[in-house]
Amino acid sequence: MPASPPPACAHSQAEPARPDAPAAPAAGPRAFGQALRTVAFVGEVLLALARWLRGGPGPRAAEVLQQLDHCGPRSLPIVLLTCALAGLMVAYMGGAQLARIGAQGYIADIVTVGVVREIAGVMTGIILAGRIGSAYAAQLAAMEAGEEIDALRVLGVDPVAHLVLPRVLALVAVMPVLYVFGAVVGVAAGWLAAVGAYGVSSAEYVQQSLRALSFTDLWIGLTKATIYAVLVGLAGCREGLHAGRSAQAVGAATTRAVVKALVWIVAAATVTTVVLTSMGY
Amino acid sequence: MPPPLTQTRAAPADAPALLQARGLAIEAGGRIVQQGLDFDVRRGEVLAIVGPSGCGKTTLLRHLVGLAVPRAGRVLLEGQDLHAGDEAALAALRRRFGVMFQAGALWTSMTVGENLMLPLRLFTPLDGAARERRARAKLALVGLESAFGLMPAGLSGGMRKRAALARALTLEPELLFLDEPGSGLDPVNSARLDELVLDLRHHLGTTVVMVTHEVPSVLAVADRMLYLDEQERTMTALAPPALLLEQGPPAVRRFLRRSAGAPAGEAA
Numbered sequence: 001m002p003a004s005p006p007p008a009c010a011h012s013q014a015e016p017a018r019p020d021a022p023a024a025p026a027a028g029p030r031a032f033g034q035a036l037r038t039v040a041f042v043g044e045v046l047l048a049l050a051r052w053l054r055g056g057p058g059p060r061a062a063e064v065l066q067q068l069d070h071c072g073p074r075s076l077p078i079v080l081l082t083c084a085l086a087g088l089m090v091a092y093m094g095g096a097q098l099a100r101i102g103a104q105g106y107i108a109d110i111v112t113v114g115v116v117r118e119i120a121g122v123m124t125g126i127i128l129a130g131r132i133g134s135a136y137a138a139q140l141a142a143m144e145a146g147e148e149i150d151a152l153r154v155l156g157v158d159p160v161a162h163l164v165l166p167r168v169l170a171l172v173a174v175m176p177v178l179y180v181f182g183a184v185v186g187v188a189a190g191w192l193a194a195v196g197a198y199g200v201s202s203a204e205y206v207q208q209s210l211r212a213l214s215f216t217d218l219w220i221g222l223t224k225a226t227i228y229a230v231l232v233g234l235a236g237c238r239e240g241l242h243a244g245r246s247a248q249a250v251g252a253a254t255t256r257a258v259v260k261a262l263v264w265i266v267a268a269a270t271v272t273t274v275v276l277t278s279m280g281y
Numbered sequence: 282m283p284p285p286l287t288q289t290r291a292a293p294a295d296a297p298a299l300l301q302a303r304g305l306a307i308e309a310g311g312r313i314v315q316q317g318l319d320f321d322v323r324r325g326e327v328l329a330i331v332g333p334s335g336c337g338k339t340t341l342l343r344h345l346v347g348l349a350v351p352r353a354g355r356v357l358l359e360g361q362d363l364h365a366g367d368e369a370a371l372a373a374l375r376r377r378f379g380v381m382f383q384a385g386a387l388w389t390s391m392t393v394g395e396n397l398m399l400p401l402r403l404f405t406p407l408d409g410a411a412r413e414r415r416a417r418a419k420l421a422l423v424g425l426e427s428a429f430g431l432m433p434a435g436l437s438g439g440m441r442k443r444a445a446l447a448r449a450l451t452l453e454p455e456l457l458f459l460d461e462p463g464s465g466l467d468p469v470n471s472a473r474l475d476e477l478v479l480d481l482r483h484h485l486g487t488t489v490v491m492v493t494h495e496v497p498s499v500l501a502v503a504d505r506m507l508y509l510d511e512q513e514r515t516m517t518a519l520a521p522p523a524l525l526l527e528q529g530p531p532a533v534r535r536f537l538r539r540s541a542g543a544p545a546g547e548a549a
Contacts, residue, residue, distance in 0.1 A: 057403070063390070066390070143388075143389070146384055146386055146389070147382040147383070147384060147386035148386050148387070148388050148389065150343075150348050150380075150382065150386065151380070151382060151386040151387075151388070151448075152388075153348060153375075154346055154347075154348065154375050154378060154380045155375070155376070155399075155400050155403070155404075156372030156373065156375050156376050156403075156404075157399075157403060
């Protein structure tokens with residue numbers, strides 16, 4: 001049977017194409033474009049979260065559990081070590097200054113408030129950025145290069161709901177636990193320095209710590225730590241999902257994810273400290 | 282530029298168009314690789330997209346399945362523009378597709394069986410046992426019954442491809458896209474895959490669009506062949522492959538004969 005021929009490949013029918021090879025945008029517009037993509041990505045994550053909370057598609061329980069295992073218990077030793085060293089460092093530096101005016105007894109105030117409000121959260125965030133944010137970026141970038149994410153999209157599965165939400169939620173879930181452990185160990189390490197190097201008694205250190213610490217310090221520290229967890233998760237997943245389709249892109253995405261997370265953590269720490277302090281907290 | 286050859290073979294020649302490309306211009310890496318693409322994929326046919334490396338075959342496939350937005354023109358599924366609606370509308374259209382990607386694209390954190398059952402869990406009312414039965418049946422179709430519990434990392438390249446094909450078939454799509462299905466397969470499995478494609482077409486009426494370098498496969502299974510020319514950056518032939526082999530534009534005949542192993546001079 002003769003077939004009606006398909007439309008010929010007539011260029012006159014084609015809609016006009018834009019110029020062949022557009023010039024690469026300058027650094028300024030490129031950075032602006034990157035920032036816009038990041039904002040758009042954050043919007044996608046929030047929308048996916050809202051859809052899930054309203055009963056829509058969300059993360060698989062198995063995926064969340066796998067990520068929880070990866071983020072939590074396996075990060076604990078290194079978080080404890082870094083928080084302990086940071087607490088020790090603050091105690092030594094603070095003690096050296098306070099000893100000049102004979103106020104070593106206040107080492108506990110500096111260490112406890114500093115570690116609980118700022119240092120435990122920042123150190124835990126930094127460790128998670130290097131350990132988990134980079135892993136997220138590498139995993140998702142490898143999936144992008146291997147067309148696994150395209151395979152999800154073709155099925156109509158939202159990669160943000162399926163891959164990003166479980167990772168960010170796992171980080172948010174484990175962060176408070178890591179933070180609390182980190183803070184306790186940091187304050188305990190400060191006790192070592194105070195007692196060992198500056199002659200403060202254990203009872204005085206504990207008493208002064210409890211006197212200095214307020215519930216406000218705790219919730220501020222916990223809130224900040226949770227913000228850092230979200231930033232680490234977003235940076236890792238954003239860089240992984242937008243990595244490109246080559247093997248080299250995986251390494252580049254990993255580096256960008258860590259750098260971005262660190263910058264975001266420091267910026268968030270600064271902004272929250274300035275804002276909360278100026279508000280009287 | 283020679284006009285495209287657009288004769289057709291008898292098989293599904295009178296079938297209505299299922300998928301249409303209209304004035305399509307596609308880009309990769311910010312550069313237009315093909316433009317002015319106008320063709321129909323008819324319901325029930327096997328259409329092979331062929332051309333030299335770098336001509337944009339895989340890029341075209343990504344546009345046809347809605348993974349990339351064309352620089353110009355439209356892709357229509359039964360008259361519906363893939364990109365006219367929102368993401369949900371596109372997702373609904375895509376569920377009529379099955380796609381086998383070039384490297385398989387199995388989800389590496391799941392077993393092969395879970396890879397096949399995930400689409401069933403998401404988009405069918407089947408219970409767990411029924412999902413497993415369906416997944417095992419699809420694996421048997423591609424000769425991978427024993428791979429159900431294996432992780433993708435434990436499969437060879439060819440096995441991964443066959444598992445990916447089984448996954449593409451789980452939702453029993455009406456339109457199946459295959460990206461280089463035969464590459465990495467031994468001749469026996471490659472021939473088996475060709476037979477499977479023909480079976481799907483004959484028994485289920487599945488429409489197949491395959492991107493391939495394997496000219497023997499094209500000659501064995503394709504009703505029509507679309508040739509993308511790298512120099513012209515557009516399609517220069519759309520016709521049954523056997524016809525193109527004899528009467529196609531010189532560049533197409535050269536490509537087919539070289540790829541099929543015949544002396545290139547015969548094409549001149």
